[in-house]
Amino acid sequence: MQSFLVKFFNHLSTKKIAVAAAIYxxxxxxxxxxxxxxxxxxxxxxxxxxxxxxxxxxxLFLFLAAxxxxxxxxxxxxxxxxxxxxxxxxxxxxxxxxxxxxxPDATCGASFEYILSNMxxxxxxxxxxxxxxxCQKIQWQxxxxxIPMWAILCFLVLVIISVYLFISRKNNLGD
Numbered sequence: 001m002q003s004f005l006v007k008f009f010n011h012l013s014t015k016k017i018a019v020a021a022a023i024y025x026x027x028x029x030x031x032x033x034x035x036x037x038x039x040x041x042x043x044x045x046x047x048x049x050x051x052x053x054x055x056x057x058x059x060l061f062l063f064l065a066a067x068x069x070x071x072x073x074x075x076x077x078x079x080x081x082x083x084x085x086x087x088x089x090x091x092x093x094x095x096x097x098x099x100x101x102x103x104p105d106a107t108c109g110a111s112f113e114y115i116l117s118n119m120x121x122x123x124x125x126x127x128x129x130x131x132x133x134x135c136q137k138i139q140w141q142x143x144x145x146x147i148p149m150w151a152i153l154c155f156l157v158l159v160i161i162s163v164y165l166f167i168s169r170k171n172n173l174g175d
Contacts, residue, residue, distance in 0.1 A: 017167060021165075022059070025158065026055070029058070032051050061162075075169060081162040082162040085158040088155040089159060092151035096152060122151075
């Protein structure tokens with residue numbers, strides 16, 4: 001199995017992998033929007049931040065594909081991409097934790113628009129990590145996993161891809 005994966009990834013160029021990861025990120029955002037509207041789900045602040053991170057990751061992967069010939073810029077963008085993928089994973093893990101161990105005293109909280117327009121930036125981060133009761137609701141599951149749990153898996157795929165892109169370019173010293 002390992003040799004198959006190595007052969008598969010070696011066959012693909014880093015540009016193709018980066019473009020595929022960008023498409024994957026944008027498809028995940030499209031799926032989130034469709035789920036929200038077709039299944040009548042409500043997005044909590046943590047969901048919206050994770051969605052924004054998927055969009056940012058998609059754009060970063062496109063930039064990686066575009067700047068492939070500039071090694072230092074590529075490595076910097078690959079490191080930033082990996083950081084965003086790890087951040088998204090951490091936020092999805094936090095939301096999954098809130099769903100698994102809900103706080104009975106949690107309130108519904110303010111809307112995300114209100115939070116962004118009226119709170120200082122550091123207070124926004126602490127507010128998001130505390131989680132409201134909206135973040136604790138499990139609205140949909142597939143195979144026993146909620147949406148944030150699926151988001152963890154999706155973010156981990158992007159972490160693996162971004163680390164691979166970084167390492168493959170870093171090891172390619174002849175450029």
